[in-house]
Amino acid sequence: MSTSNNPSAPDNVFNPNGTPQLTITGTGNTWYDFYDNHNGVWALGGLNSSMDLGIPNTPYDNTKTKDVWTQITWQPNGTNAAPVVMVNGIASAPFTTYSVGNGGWFQSVYQTTLAFNPQYEDVIITGSYYVGEVVVDTICIPEPSSLALLAVGAISLLPYAWRKRRLAA
Secondary structure, eight states: OOOSOSSOOOSSOOOTTOOOEEEEESSSOEEEEEETTEEEEEEOOEEEEEEEEEEEOSSOBTTEEEEEEEEEEEEESSOOSOOEEEETTEEEOOSEEEEETTTTEEEEEEEEEESSBOSEEEEEEEESEEEEEEEEEEEEEEOHHHHHHHHHHHHHTHHHHHHHHHHHO
8 A cells, every 4th residue: 555655665566577677756746645536645846756667577678668657647737738758868748638536637658768678767757736646667679670580580481381282181
């Protein structure tokens, strides 16, 4: 269960590489056990306020890129723009934002592609918002040359399958 401890441990975690950490920084931040029909809400106070999620990862692998998906359930606290998300120093704008529930809550989804699979993902959310939920999901993607090699291998098996089917007929 969430508490007002800082850093606050995530509620539900599956990460075989270690336990993610959440640090709330800045001034004017407030923890609410219950706010506007939501259990466990952080009210970030302003532009110097942030949520910093540190997520341990597999060892460095420069043959893959990494997609990091961040989903935030939020409500405006002085601004109507969606939260700002940075992943390992790369700024991301939401590619979708839609209204959820009652009371002016929104859900925004961000996708950030990292050039390689880092040892650690640092997801930082800044701004003045009520944050009810943050979900981070990642996937490693082989580099294009690996995908091309896989495609060539699959295509090379087509004549074999065609010949086998022809002999069976």
